[in-house]
Amino acid sequence: MNIPGSFVTNFIAAIFIFLFTYTVVSKSLNIPLFIYIIGQSSWVGNYALVIAWSVISVECLAVILLFFPFTRLLGLYLSFAMMSAFTAYILGMLLTSSDLPCSCGGVFNELSWKQHLALNIGLIIIAWMGIRFQISLRNVSSPSTA
Amino acid sequence: MKNYLFGLLALVLAIGFSSFTVDNKNKNAPFEVYEWYEVTYDGQYESTGAATSNLVFSAQTKNYAESNDGCSGSGRHCLRGFLSTNIPASFPSTDTPDETTPKN
Numbered sequence: 001m002n003i004p005g006s007f008v009t010n011f012i013a014a015i016f017i018f019l020f021t022y023t024v025v026s027k028s029l030n031i032p033l034f035i036y037i038i039g040q041s042s043w044v045g046n047y048a049l050v051i052a053w054s055v056i057s058v059e060c061l062a063v064i065l066l067f068f069p070f071t072r073l074l075g076l077y078l079s080f081a082m083m084s085a086f087t088a089y090i091l092g093m094l095l096t097s098s099d100l101p102c103s104c105g106g107v108f109n110e111l112s113w114k115q116h117l118a119l120n121i122g123l124i125i126i127a128w129m130g131i132r133f134q135i136s137l138r139n140v141s142s143p144s145t146a
Numbered sequence: 147m148k149n150y151l152f153g154l155l156a157l158v159l160a161i162g163f164s165s166f167t168v169d170n171k172n173k174n175a176p177f178e179v180y181e182w183y184e185v186t187y188d189g190q191y192e193s194t195g196a197a198t199s200n201l202v203f204s205a206q207t208k209n210y211a212e213s214n215d216g217c218s219g220s221g222r223h224c225l226r227g228f229l230s231t232n233i234p235a236s237f238p239s240t241d242t243p244d245e246t247t248p249k250n
Contacts, residue, residue: 014152021160067153
């Protein structure tokens with residue numbers, strides 16, 4: 001039986017798989033530069049190496065979790081958490097810093113910080129929608145008995 | 147299978163797009179080293195002479211030059227950086243520098 005909700009969650013998961021895979025590959029192609037750029041931020045400072053590898057690792061983990069249906073909800077939660085963290089970082093940088101590096105990877109480097117903020121907020125909403133649809137799918141496929 | 151279809155397509159597209167993303171020719175710029183000369187905004191030296199006599203830093207990155215230029219005041223570039231293959235023969239020079247340190 002074709003349930004539209006599954007199409008939505010598949011599509012949303014695919015969006016984040018695309019997003020994280022693209023940024024991981026872009027960052028991985030020049031990791032020293034990525035570490036150098038995020039190290040320019042006063043928020044990151046000497047933790048640039050740890051944070052850089054953590055971001056790449058968590059993004060890879062999110063891709064794996066999103067790919068498989070039985071871990072997709074976890075992947076969506078992780079995507080939501082990561083986008084929230086990135087958004088909080090961007091918001092903090094916009095409010096506190098005058099010199100803003102960007103280390104987002106690929107074409108995302110071409111966005112302004114405000115554009116990036118708007119994009120991230122949109123992605124948070126999409127992740128939340130994905131979570132809601134996935135939970136409702138689970139409730140439909142495993143209804144609780146009275 | 148269809149549960150994996152979107153994911154597979156997304157993976158393939160992401161890897162494909164990242165491969166075709168325009169390569170930033172300046173992606174290694176922070177690690178590039180230059181020969182740094184002290185000049186005014188119009189290319190004039192503090193004193194005339196051969197290019198080597200007003201060399202401030204040799205083979206240093208822009209980050210190093212900005213951190214150590216010790217420049218203050220307005221109305222001039224502090225330092226101009228040239229790749230070793232692009233150094234003017236002498237100053238004053240109208241050659242476009244490869245890098246500059248900003249006015250403080």
